[in-house]
Amino acid sequence: MPPVDVRATVISNVRLSRDYNVLTIAAPEVGALTEPGQFVMLKTTDASDPMLRRPFSVFEVLRDDLGTVRAISILNKRAGRTTGLIYGLEAGDPVWCLGPLGLPFNPPSSGAAWMVAGGVGLAPFATLAEALVALQVPTTLFYGARTADELYYLEFFDRLGVTLVLTTEDGGAGVQGRVTGPLEESLKGLGGPNLVTIYACGPEPMLAAVARLAERYGQPSEVSMERTMGCGLGGCYSCVVPVKHADGETRYVRSCIGGPVFDGATVVWE
Amino acid sequence: MTALDMSVRIGSLVMPNPLMAASGCFGYGLEYEDVVDLSTLGGVVSKGLFLAERQGHKPERIAETPSGMLNAIGLQGIGVHRFISEKLPLLRERKARTIVNICGTTLDEYVEVARILSDAEGVDALEINISCPNIKEGGIQFGCSLDGTFSVVSAIRKVTTLPVIPKLTPNVTSPASFARAAEDAGADAISLVNTFLAMAIDVEQRKPKLSNVVGGLSGPAIRPIAVRMVWECRQEVKIPIVGMGGIMDHRDVLEFMIAGANAVQVGTANFVDPFIWAKLLDGLTDYMQRHQITRLADLVGALDTTSPAKAHA
Numbered sequence: 001m002p003p004v005d006v007r008a009t010v011i012s013n014v015r016l017s018r019d020y021n022v023l024t025i026a027a028p029e030v031g032a033l034t035e036p037g038q039f040v041m042l043k044t045t046d047a048s049d050p051m052l053r054r055p056f057s058v059f060e061v062l063r064d065d066l067g068t069v070r071a072i073s074i075l076n077k078r079a080g081r082t083t084g085l086i087y088g089l090e091a092g093d094p095v096w097c098l099g100p101l102g103l104p105f106n107p108p109s110s111g112a113a114w115m116v117a118g119g120v121g122l123a124p125f126a127t128l129a130e131a132l133v134a135l136q137v138p139t140t141l142f143y144g145a146r147t148a149d150e151l152y153y154l155e156f157f158d159r160l161g162v163t164l165v166l167t168t169e170d171g172g173a174g175v176q177g178r179v180t181g182p183l184e185e186s187l188k189g190l191g192g193p194n195l196v197t198i199y200a201c202g203p204e205p206m207l208a209a210v211a212r213l214a215e216r217y218g219q220p221s222e223v224s225m226e227r228t229m230g231c232g233l234g235g236c237y238s239c240v241v242p243v244k245h246a247d248g249e250t251r252y253v254r255s256c257i258g259g260p261v262f263d264g265a266t267v268v269w270e
Numbered sequence: 271m272t273a274l275d276m277s278v279r280i281g282s283l284v285m286p287n288p289l290m291a292a293s294g295c296f297g298y299g300l301e302y303e304d305v306v307d308l309s310t311l312g313g314v315v316s317k318g319l320f321l322a323e324r325q326g327h328k329p330e331r332i333a334e335t336p337s338g339m340l341n342a343i344g345l346q347g348i349g350v351h352r353f354i355s356e357k358l359p360l361l362r363e364r365k366a367r368t369i370v371n372i373c374g375t376t377l378d379e380y381v382e383v384a385r386i387l388s389d390a391e392g393v394d395a396l397e398i399n400i401s402c403p404n405i406k407e408g409g410i411q412f413g414c415s416l417d418g419t420f421s422v423v424s425a426i427r428k429v430t431t432l433p434v435i436p437k438l439t440p441n442v443t444s445p446a447s448f449a450r451a452a453e454d455a456g457a458d459a460i461s462l463v464n465t466f467l468a469m470a471i472d473v474e475q476r477k478p479k480l481s482n483v484v485g486g487l488s489g490p491a492i493r494p495i496a497v498r499m500v501w502e503c504r505q506e507v508k509i510p511i512v513g514m515g516g517i518m519d520h521r522d523v524l525e526f527m528i529a530g531a532n533a534v535q536v537g538t539a540n541f542v543d544p545f546i547w548a549k550l551l552d553g554l555t556d557y558m559q560r561h562q563i564t565r566l567a568d569l570v571g572a573l574d575t576t577s578p579a580k581a582h583a
Contacts, residue, residue, distance in 0.1 A: 236332065
């Protein structure tokens, strides 16, 4: 389906912390088309500074009691200029939203699903968890953050029936350390290859570690990559990821149209 | 009401309107077929093509700057042979007027790429990239020398009957003298400007924002310089000019045309709004109706310099 561009209105902006917020915008046209793992390109002004849109995973597709899509939300972490502007938006403000874009996650061919999130990398997993639960796939979320109060939406996943494995760098909740620790422990406990599909989103070193662990233990993995992106449609060639192709050659693939979800075993980690 | 004529002719290339998608900003065109009917554009200019495939630079490849962006993609591309087999048939099916942007590391490579494309079905014109600021061996050495510009254009002229449109760099003191060299060498038109060599630094990390350190600046930040350069070239040459540099709306299209451009290319704005094309056409239509102009070409070079415009606050 082709993407749509809507001038959406902010319904709510919930600041979760000094850095994180969940922005809900009235973009039902986008939400109705969105599959788990897809993204939107957002900007907060139609003036030329800032000029380019920024990519965000669709966090939630929000429906009313009758099941009609009313809005989407994004999980934002303040880092640069546009993410700062998005953090500061108020209800009623306009947002230009182009989407949905990119390739979604693939459902697991068999067995269970393990989602691995680091920090703001939680973003694509709310919609994926809903889809997996609807397919009756046993689903676990390995979720790491710096501190306990940066672990968000735990009730949401719990309510869906997702098993939660939490880690924090300071040990304030769950296991102290990186999310790859408990992931590896769980992989060791598996009886053989191809029993779980691993989905990962987070900082690139985490994605590289998850993809390597998945390969070592013989489980397929899909990673959602974040790149500096200009257009979201394949026009600018800025968001490339080095990918090993079937002919053995490594080529740059545009993450906007060849991703953002990649087979973890094919990404060449730098 | 009289039908409005927006058509543009560059040699054998006839376009229904002056709006072309700029090279490097529109992939191979097919990336955008879901959001715009490619046949409604004046033309689609492909990404720059060498003989062989190229991987381009490592990320980071772009950085946003005030009302503009830097890029140093490094001409990642599939090469001319894969373009002909994989992209050209589909572009023909979609009835896109296809202008292929060609690159070379040597004079021989430019000529070879031009010759191969001239034998292919469905190429409407060649844009000669002698102005990419981002790779050492990508033609800028030809584009920054009057002799080099003349020799590349005249060598390509000898091997093709397709319209030849050298794309000029703004990174010289007088682009108009390069326009003259291109016209003298037999170019059917010129396009300008390519991007301005520029850089941006992350002061906290004391590192360049681009992996290539320097890159090309595009976007509305460069538009007034590009308009001035088009206007200077209009005084110097008779051949059609394809103007570009930071066009964001139909008023910017008109600004380039009044300065002397016969057609325009839109690049960066397409990143911000891939649905821009219909809006530009609507804006041009509205302008022609308000000003009772039936042929848009009548506006080319229509600048009245006898006195400045009345200023509006």
